[in-house]
Amino acid sequence: MTGRKAPEADPAFDEILAHSRGKAVLADGALEDVRRMVVERAKSRPGPPVARVDDVAIPGPAGAIPLRLYVPEGARGLALAFHGGGWMMGSLDSFDPLCRNLAVHSGAAIASVDYRLAPEHPFPAAVEDACAASAHLGRHAASLHLPEGPLVLFGESAGANLAAVAAIAARDAGAPKVLRQILAYPAVDARGQAESLELFAEGYLQTRRDVEFALRTYALGHGVPADDWRLSPIMAESLAGVAPAFILSAECDAIRDDSAAYADRLRREGVPVVHVRYAAMIHTFVQMRNVVDAAVIAQRQLADEIRRAFEAA
Numbered sequence: 001m002t003g004r005k006a007p008e009a010d011p012a013f014d015e016i017l018a019h020s021r022g023k024a025v026l027a028d029g030a031l032e033d034v035r036r037m038v039v040e041r042a043k044s045r046p047g048p049p050v051a052r053v054d055d056v057a058i059p060g061p062a063g064a065i066p067l068r069l070y071v072p073e074g075a076r077g078l079a080l081a082f083h084g085g086g087w088m089m090g091s092l093d094s095f096d097p098l099c100r101n102l103a104v105h106s107g108a109a110i111a112s113v114d115y116r117l118a119p120e121h122p123f124p125a126a127v128e129d130a131c132a133a134s135a136h137l138g139r140h141a142a143s144l145h146l147p148e149g150p151l152v153l154f155g156e157s158a159g160a161n162l163a164a165v166a167a168i169a170a171r172d173a174g175a176p177k178v179l180r181q182i183l184a185y186p187a188v189d190a191r192g193q194a195e196s197l198e199l200f201a202e203g204y205l206q207t208r209r210d211v212e213f214a215l216r217t218y219a220l221g222h223g224v225p226a227d228d229w230r231l232s233p234i235m236a237e238s239l240a241g242v243a244p245a246f247i248l249s250a251e252c253d254a255i256r257d258d259s260a261a262y263a264d265r266l267r268r269e270g271v272p273v274v275h276v277r278y279a280a281m282i283h284t285f286v287q288m289r290n291v292v293d294a295a296v297i298a299q300r301q302l303a304d305e306i307r308r309a310f311e312a313a
Helices: 011-020 031-043 096-106 125-144 158-173 195-199 208-218 256-268 293-312
Strands: 052-060 063-071 078-082 109-113 151-156 178-184 245-252 273-282
Touching: 052 125, 063 096, 063 125, 078 096, 078 125, 078 158, 096 109, 096 293, 109 125, 125 151, 125 158, 151 158, 151 293, 158 178, 178 293, 195 208, 195 256, 245 256, 245 293, 256 273, 273 293
Parallel strands: 078 109, 078 151, 151 178, 178 245, 245 273
Antiparallel strands: 052 063, 063 109
């Protein structure tokens, strides 16, 4: 046992946390119901209009990969966006409000990637789709009337895991060129040894059981070792030479230690990195614009990081 007292979450979350107390969202719920709930929550916080929003598809390793493109007027640069949801839930619709805000406030085009989900498609399906989407858009952005050039990779939670893995794969392949990886509370270590998993095991919406259930359903239950870097990018043999990183984490989050550990590893290997931790916030808070003001600030900060990456290019 850690012996440390967990900090209190912002009172703005009291109603949400009271409703979820004693339950694990993923581990205890019927998956299809949870998937629908995530989409319904997104509909309650719609994003702003964007000049062009198109649903398209690109070739993938197991068939077409759906994308939703958000293209503001005079778009400068292209960022890929990978939704969260424990590799088991999340969709173009659930990520729609955030992607709209990122496009409007960054001035960049955003391509939201609808990668395959477990349990129907376990590891490495999501990784394959993320890397395939990055490679394809790095070569063929113009065919979709998107800005050409180096990419930004953005992801939230499990999606941030995919963004980090895609950044390593791009380094190894020599393409596409990635300007920056922007990771919101990334899950980067499947070994389950972080102190935060115990400190925030229950009572903060995402529970330790949720984390363990997602990892088991996605990968660990299929014989994938926890130290496979495509599951745990912090275990990659080397991170030197990957794209500079901006990492956003939440103080009251069972996987918050992943962010700090990944930032430290990147820094030790010479990769420029900024890690910002939002006090009293819980996992997925970035999506909760209708609950807490910090979500508005965090979304603007993420958009600013996307914009700056292209301005500096």
